[in-house]
Amino acid sequence: xxxxxxxxxxxxxxxxxxxxxxxxxxxxxxxxxxxxxxxxxxxxxxxxxxxxxxxxxxxxxxxxxxxxxxxxxxxxxxxxxxxxxxxxxxxxxxxxxxxxxxxxxxxxxxxxxxxxxxxxxxxxxxxxxxxxxxxxxx
Numbered sequence: 001x002x003x004x005x006x007x008x009x010x011x012x013x014x015x016x017x018x019x020x021x022x023x024x025x026x027x028x029x030x031x032x033x034x035x036x037x038x039x040x041x042x043x044x045x046x047x048x049x050x051x052x053x054x055x056x057x058x059x060x061x062x063x064x065x066x067x068x069x070x071x072x073x074x075x076x077x078x079x080x081x082x083x084x085x086x087x088x089x090x091x092x093x094x095x096x097x098x099x100x101x102x103x104x105x106x107x108x109x110x111x112x113x114x115x116x117x118x119x120x121x122x123x124x125x126x127x128x129x130x131x132x133x134x135x136x137x138x
Contacts, residue, residue: 013130014038016057018048018074019092020066024115028061028092028122035123045069049077052084059130060089061113064104075108088133092117 015037017028025041032039040057042048044066051057060078064071071091078084091104094115101112111129 012036012038013058014040014055015126016040016042016048016051016060018042018045018060018062018066018071020044020063024063027119028117031117031119031122032126035126037123037126045071045074045077048074052078052087056084056087058087059126059133060087061092061126062089062109064091064093064095064100071109072104072107079108086137088129090129 015032017025017032017039018041019025019028020043022043025043029039029041040051040055042051045062046069048060048062052060062071062074066074071093075089078087078089088110089108091101091109091112092115093100093104093112096114104112110133113125117125
């Protein structure tokens with residue numbers, strides 16, 4: 001009698017979403033889980049740092065404007081540590097004023113997405129970003 005050996009599929013990429021709006025956390029989380037990602041959520045920058053220490057994500061989606069510690073300070077903190085400096089951090093923000101993108105990239109974000117996001121293409125866009133950063137780091 002033959003036994004089938006189980007082929008282990010690679011682990012799903014882990015995405016950390018950082019936003020002070022609980023509705024955004026739920027919507028993004030649901031869309032990304034439906035697209036096949038593991039998702040962690042943090043309602044503020046300090047919780048995000050703790051989440052990264054617990055289990056380093058493959059990608060971080062972080063709002064820029066948050067109370068206490070804003071997203072730019074979060075990115076600077078993450079990029080200053082050996083264990084987290086190579087994790088791509090994407091700004092996801094409702095602000096798209098002239099210079100906002102450049103300011104975010106200068107602060108250390110690796111890319112920039114604006115809200116509202118398109119729910120139909122969000123998961124695919126995150127996959128594209130993961131692919132770009134994986135290719136860059138090879």
